[in-house]
Amino acid sequence: MQREERALDVALDVILQRVVDIKGSLQELLVKMEREGEQVDWPSYLNSFSVISAQIYTLMKLLKNDKTPILRNFLTLPLQLNAESDEKLLLATEGRVPSFSHDFVPNMLRTKPEPDVEQRHLALEAKMAQANADTALKQINVHNKVVKHVMDLVNTAREEWETETASRTNQPQTCSVNETHALIAALGTGKGFKIRTQPPGPSPTMPQQPPPQITTTSKAVSAVKTNIKAANTIHPYNR
Incomplete structure (x- = not known):
């Protein structure tokens, strides 16, 4: 009996947490609807509905689990009726039910x-x-x-x-991570490069080219000047 009661308490705590999550998502959706009004952001609404649907699916899967006790086999009844205000009950119901009195019992435990x-x-x-x-x-x-x-x-x-x-997941692989790392290491640190050593012996020398010949044109220039001077001494009318 103690094992069954412990399993029931654990299952109720988990179920209560799932219900609180669903309630929080519904409250966020209602607040979003009140704030946005006609300016509806449909992708945001679809995301909210997806979250709520997933939470409900998780709750239903939990209820159908083999380790979860069958809740229909247990009866829910008030352990104590009191007309005075109960702070714990008020906190658990978020201010909706101040006391577990005779007026609230038919509404809270209604099966019809x-x-x-x-x-x-x-x-x-x-x-x-x-x-x-x-x-x-x-x-x-x-x-x-x-x-x-x-x-x-x-x-x-x-x-x-x-x-x-x-088709997106089955695309052929166009790169290799190992080769990429090897290329980065080769470019950054020179890893993988082989240094070639020069064999001993006389170093090859470049063939010597003869120096360029410098030609002088001083005689030609002087001859031209002489001819020009000789032409200037001839009078044009002395023919």
Whole structure:
């Protein structure tokens, strides 16, 4: 019995923590809706819905776990009724229930829906019973077709997304990490390079070229000057 009670306490603590997480996500979503109003950021809303869906899935998986006790086998009943205010109960319910009195017990431990909700549910069931069988069958078939069409679209989009993701992950490798590290080490520290030593012996010498010959043109220049002077001494009219 002690082992079962301990397992039940552990399971309730974990379940309570999961419920608190879901509650916090819902509160954040409500605050976001109140602040943004008409300026809706749909990707942010989709992320919030994804987080809430994942948290609910985790909670359901925890409840269906083999190690979790079956909660339907246990009864929930108040251990003590008191009309006075209870600080622990007020803190646990965030100020909604000040005391666990006779007025709050039927609402807190209700296993059936509220009377108004129950009357509406009975009215809908009576309306369904009065409807024609053929008409109801046609509406059901139309509804099933719409749901099937939506499911086909979702499955097609999912298959395309999975195919695209698989093609991205299966791309051939175009680089090697080891070769990259070796190249960086070779460029930075010269690792892997072999130093070639010069063999002993006479070093090769460059062939000596004859010095360039310098030609002088002093005679030619002087001859030209002499000719010019001789031409200037001749009078143009002495012919």
